[in-house]
Amino acid sequence: MDFKDYYINTEKPVISFEIFPPKSVNGVEKLKETLHELAGLSPDFITVTYGAMGSTREKTIEIASYIKNTLKLETACHLTCVGSSKEEIKEIVENIVENGIKNIVALRGDPPNGNKNFVPHENGLSHANELVEHIREFEKQSDKITNSLGIAIAGYPEKHIEATSFDEDIKYLKKKVDAGANVIITQLFFDNKYYFDFVKRVRNEGIDIPIVPGLMPILSAKQIQKITTMCGTSIPEELTNKLNNASDNNYIAEEIGISQCIKQARELIDNNVPGIHFYVLNRASNIKRILQSL
Ligand code: FAD
Numbered sequence: 001m002d003f004k005d006y007y008i009n010t011e012k013p014v015i016s017f018e019i020f021p022p023k024s025v026n027g028v029e030k031l032k033e034t035l036h037e038l039a040g041l042s043p044d045f046i047t048v049t050y051g052a053m054g055s056t057r058e059k060t061i062e063i064a065s066y067i068k069n070t071l072k073l074e075t076a077c078h079l080t081c082v083g084s085s086k087e088e089i090k091e092i093v094e095n096i097v098e099n100g101i102k103n104i105v106a107l108r109g110d111p112p113n114g115n116k117n118f119v120p121h122e123n124g125l126s127h128a129n130e131l132v133e134h135i136r137e138f139e140k141q142s143d144k145i146t147n148s149l150g151i152a153i154a155g156y157p158e159k160h161i162e163a164t165s166f167d168e169d170i171k172y173l174k175k176k177v178d179a180g181a182n183v184i185i186t187q188l189f190f191d192n193k194y195y196f197d198f199v200k201r202v203r204n205e206g207i208d209i210p211i212v213p214g215l216m217p218i219l220s221a222k223q224i225q226k227i228t229t230m231c232g233t234s235i236p237e238e239l240t241n242k243l244n245n246a247s248d249n250n251y252i253a254e255e256i257g258i259s260q261c262i263k264q265a266r267e268l269i270d271n272n273v274p275g276i277h278f279y280v281l282n283r284a285s286n287i288k289r290i291l292q293s294l
Contacts, residue, residue: 001044001045001074001102002074002102002103002147002149002150002182003076003103003150003151003152003182003183004148004150004182005150006044006045006150006183006275007183007210007212007274007275010274010275013268013269013273013274013275013276014044014045014212014274014275014276015042015043015044015275015276015278015291016043016044016045016046016047016212016275016276016277016278017038017041017043017045017046017047017277017278017280017287018046018047018048018049018214018277018278018279018280019031019034019035019038019046019047019048019049019063019280019281019282020048020049020051020056020281020282021048021049021051021056021059021060021062021063022059022282028059028062028063031063031282032063032066034282034283034284035063035066035067035071036071037284037288038280038284038287039067039071039073041284041287041288041291043073044074044275045073045074045075045076045103046067046073046074046075046076047075047076047077047078047103047105047152047277048060048063048064048067048075048076048077048078049078050077050078050079050080050107050109052082052109052110052112052113057092060077060078061077061092061095061096061099061101064076064077064096064099064101065099065100065101068099068100068101069099069100074102074103075101075103076101076103076104076105076150076152077096077101077103077104077105078104078105078107079092079093079096079104079105079106079107079131080107080108080109080131081107081108081109081120081121081124081125081126081127081128081130081131082108082109082110082112082118082121083112083121083124084121084124085121085122085123085124086123086124086125086134087123089124089125089131089134089135089138090134090138090142093135093138093142093145093149094142094144094145097142097144097145097149098144102147102149102150103149103150103151103152104135104149104150104151104152105151105152105153105154105185106128106131106132106135106151106152106153106176106181107128107131107153107154108125108126108127108128108131110230118162127172127175128153128154128176129172129175129176129178129179130179132151132153132176132179132180132181133179133180135149135151135180136148136151136179136180150182150183151180151181151182151183152181152182152183152184152185152212153173153176153177153181153183153184153185154184154185154186154187155173155184155185155186155187155198155202155211156169156186156187156198156232157186157187157189157194157195157197157198157213158187158189158194158232158233158234159232160187160232161231161232166201170201170202170205171205173202173205173207174205174206174207177207177209181209182209182210183209183210183211183212183274184202184207184209184210184211184212185212185214185277186198186211186212186213186214186277187214187231187232187233188214188215188216188227188231188233188279189213189214189215189233189234190233190234190235190236190239190260190264191234191236192213192264192267192268194234195211195213195268196271198211199211210274210275211273211274212273212274212275212276212277213264213268213273213276213277214276214277214278214279215261215264215265215268215276215277215278215279216257216261216278216279216281217254217257217258217260217261217278217279217280217281217283217286217287217290218243218253218254218256218257218260218261219250219253219254219257219281219283219286220248220250220253220254221243221244221246221247221248221253222248224243224253224257239256239260242256243256254286257286258286258289258290261278261286261290262290262293262294265290265294266294269294278290
């Protein structure tokens with residue numbers, strides 16, 4: 001199945017997980033064990049992120065291929081514009097397809113090495129809408145691609161950190177959709193109000209593809225502070241106070257994160273979201289508890 005088919009006529013929300021390729025060989029082996037546990041939770045698909053500067057390119061495809069061909073679960077490779085020419089992107093897309101993978105999460109990527117501004121490859125692409133267009137054009141040319149791929153793009157309930165206004169950000173989101181994306185997966189958020197408002201804004205712009213909320217179980221106060229600073233997600237005061245009280249006690253922080261995730265997921269499901277994309281951070285235990293309680 002691909003992204004085009006997933007969210008149509010589903011009786012229950014589509015559950016997906018997102019994992020990232022570890023740096024070391026040992027890490028990859030450990031992740032494979034975790035993947036067996038994650039597969040046991042029967043998600044509809046698992047996506048694999050793409051590291052800065054294409055640093056995890058081979059590992060992204062290797063792990064996605066493991067999910068697809070060994071675990072026999074549907075998967076998606078994330079792909080960014082960072083550090084690749086248009087020709088290299090075509091090779092990567094063919095490689096993805098050759099591994100039997102039918103879905104891509106198409107992104108611009110963050111500026112590498114903590115740089116503030118995104119600098120495209122000299123023969124590359126500047127924005128995710130160009131990447132979606134490039135993939136759609138290439139699909140028509142390549143003999144190896146017989147079926148159109150499922151393409152997901154990123155959406156930002158609190159607007160993208162670089163965008164000068166929400167309206168501008170939604171205008172560019174529309175460009176990605178018009179270029180041929182099938183589904184929007186959102187950045188993580190801790191207050192569902194942002195998601196519900198975002199959906200209204202997006203629908204007002206005439207965008208009608210599924211908008212899948214992204215939720216992340218917190219692992220520690222420090223970790224979530226770092227991630228939210230990077231991606232511009234706000235943490236509600238009540239949650240901040242709880243995490244401050246947890247201080248360096250990661251066990252307590254994780255428990256807070258599990259309760260928060262369950263609370264958000266319940267309300268989202270009650271409001272008939274098409275699915276939930278969990279940023280599982282390569283851990284099975286927390287997501288297992290979250291899904292069990294749903
Ligand atoms: P874009 O859609 O290109 O937007 C980037 C900024 O430029 C926005 O401010 C937007 O308003 C503006 N903009 C968009 N189009 C145009 C245009 N045509 N002209 C002018 N301005 C424009 N990062 C990784 O490195 N690897 C991953 O695997 C990864 N996975 C992710 C998965 C999800 C679900 C999400 C939400 C994010 C992910 N990211 C990943 C992070 C993402 O790469 C960053 O948020 C990045 O800064 C923006 O990517 P984008 O695809 O949204 O870019």
